[in-house]
Amino acid sequence: MDAALLAELRAILPRPGALLIHEEELRPYECDGLTAYRRLPGAVALPETIAQVQAILKLCHRHGIPVVARGAGTGLSGGALPLDEGVLLSLARFNRILALDPLARTARVQPGVRNLAISEAARPHGLYYAPDPSSQIACSIGGNVAENSGGVHCLKYGLTVHNVIALEVVTIEGERLSIGSAALDSAGYDLLALLHGSEGMLGVIVEVTVRLLPVPERAQVVMAAFDEVPAAGRAVGDIIAAGIVPAGLEMMDGFAIAAAEAFVHAGYPPDAAAILLCEVDGTNEEVSEHLLQVHDLLTRAGATQIRTARDAAERQLLWQGRKAAFPAVGRLSPDYYCMDGTIPRRRLPEVLAGIASLSAEYGLRVANVFHAGDGNLHPLILYDANTPGELARTEEFGARILQLCVEVGGTITGEHGVGVEKLDSMCVQFDRAELSQFHAVKHAFDTEGLLNPGKAVPTLHRCAELGAMHVHGGALPFPELDRF
């Protein structure tokens, strides 16, 4: 990276360790959670104040240097993959909880604060922050906003966008924007929602005000085993159709169950074709009533075994198997590729059958672990990167799964974002007019395209090269809806 530029950056960041330029210091920043893609950044900046962020962005804007913002680096789609000639802007030192208002039930925090740390700080007030991605011990709230993260409980409590009320953002020109407010709605265009899931391409988030919720009086989990996958899929529909909104409703298939059981001994029936984990929370009475209903629905749907956690320890254990499913599957294969697509709930059985037949076609094993309640699938494709051609075959298989999701009216991402990983699948989901509109919005924030270039939204050229993959164009957007 240019020496004059580095000198200017050094002047903004004079403290030792605030500007990294040597290869061994840059190495930890070469990838995020999508480790298949790696690249060394030109430099890593670790500012501590909003004024420093503004100065860095102004400087990069003046010199036309690209900037990639990074939270905790736990993203799964390569959104924080650096650029060799760019600045990697780490928000790691923005790690303070600035204010917590138990009456308004809000917390104003810096973007580098860990997701779980917010709930820990809120607990003495009987409050917590609801969205809980699996990485919540490590991931940062700024990254959660950038990817619009979900989690096991987003079925009932919504995604990050539903739990954030205000942001402070710095534009590539170094301007500071206050977005949202403590009120329910804000005047002007909804930039608050627009920033969510924008993967660092519209601005750099320097402050987040989240909504907190009261810790439910009681939470209880039920595990149900099935000897065929479609029955479990139907049970999901039955629970939702009964008007119950579980706090979480997760499914694992036989392969995932066996892997998780061997790893953490959660007490899952190792020979089941599928299990459901259904959590209900609320007041004591509400939970008791819903538990009875859920038990009844699961029985009628053909569950071969139903187990209700008797205490907090058993509840933790049942969830632990689910939360450890990814690493558990990881132990069975040199590499795995975690997909993330979302489909309308009612298409679950058919999409699972489609994935099984693709698995046979590509000769690659798949473990299915997913947020069944909201139709968010996480098929894990097992492969070996050392077998020539297997990574490419895996990626093609993954793209076919996402195409299947779009075909049934779903989307190519549930909560992991697009990053570099799903650029081609964006061509499947969106047509030329829609992609052009995304580019126009990007241009409205970042005219020169300096913020995280090459991520999230593919160029029209790239889609044209891929050929006529667009799936939904011309068709009704929801062909599966019954005529009224």
Added chain:
Amino acid sequence: MDAALLAELRAILPRPGALLIHEEELRPYECDGLTAYRRLPGAVALPETIAQVQAILKLCHRHGIPVVARGAGTGLSGGALPLDEGVLLSLARFNRILALDPLARTARVQPGVRNLAISEAARPHGLYYAPDPSSQIACSIGGNVAENSGGVHCLKYGLTVHNVIALEVVTIEGERLSIGSAALDSAGYDLLALLHGSEGMLGVIVEVTVRLLPVPERAQVVMAAFDEVPAAGRAVGDIIAAGIVPAGLEMMDGFAIAAAEAFVHAGYPPDAAAILLCEVDGTNEEVSEHLLQVHDLLTRAGATQIRTARDAAERQLLWQGRKAAFPAVGRLSPDYYCMDGTIPRRRLPEVLAGIASLSAEYGLRVANVFHAGDGNLHPLILYDANTPGELARTEEFGARILQLCVEVGGTITGEHGVGVEKLDSMCVQFDRAELSQFHAVKHAFDTEGLLNPGKAVPTLHRCAELGAMHVHGGALPFPELDRF
């Protein structure tokens, strides 16, 4: 309007009554619910198909003719005020429910469908559409999206943006965009949220897919009277702090109570300083439990009278007084001006005191009716348009109320939008950088500024002329938050 242009419009809209150009036909379109502003459109187009909307917009784009989209014309901030040299594009003929899927709990409808008609169609399936603006008998779902409407129940069930999952939109260039999906989240920038509350300035909505909710097993309303307003304000905070999320939590002050009581005889205590209406819904057990708690909290907060509706008829009656409050107040004065601002709940007592002192300063009476649970105020300023200078004094008073809302961390609109009415107040709420960002977003959708020009976002020039009114710049966005 230019004859050649009219001929081209006629070619797109050949059916009788689909293109209006004579003054007596144009008259009904001269204003929306904000009747203080009136203007005749150049022509009114009443298309019936999306292809016609595309053709009209393409034509207007080619000729540089401004277009104002209109739903049912019930908006309260003049968002649908026409332009003499522009086309008023009415979506009134897009009035069909296209599909209703009880399992997915969604309805795909045309934008001219009335809000209440969706719930009526869903009722046989035990479902309903939650957002319920007071105008729900008449207002259209497309207009609800354009203004991001709320209603009595949005405290628990959210605004329009939280209840819509997909839109079909036509751009000013005549391109059709599919936004959102049947899945929980979508890839790409969140254009779905961005379109909500955009007041017809980014695109024309031609199809809306809404989420439906199960009709609650039971709903019950409690009325509580107080002999001082701050006590009622504190009771609101106490209910929320207890972890109860009422389906609705409304407040009326003494003036509004007396007016409503004289009009509909709802059984409100006519000498109370304030009443609260608190509705709880859910399962039987949940409602019973919450009713006990609410009763207890209201008693401890100093309620002088508490009444729980014994049956559906009494519940309807208690709500009827609230829903008729605007016309009831209207009977007491030649004219009234309905304000719409939102504040953090805890600032209620102080803002009400501020409004009272402004009322004395301006010598204008105010009735306060509001969604107390979410801090959305609707002060009604009584005035007489025939008294010279009184309208101007009323508007200045209104602007001072909104400034007060911004000063305590709130916003200048809760659910009525900005339209032409609150352009100046936007200068109070936002600074130069933020307004510039709004303009850039507008430009990303409508480069020539042909969609509903002059609404929602003021020019920087206009704000500069108003002088240094900006309130939040420089200060912390949430000065009221306790230090952690």
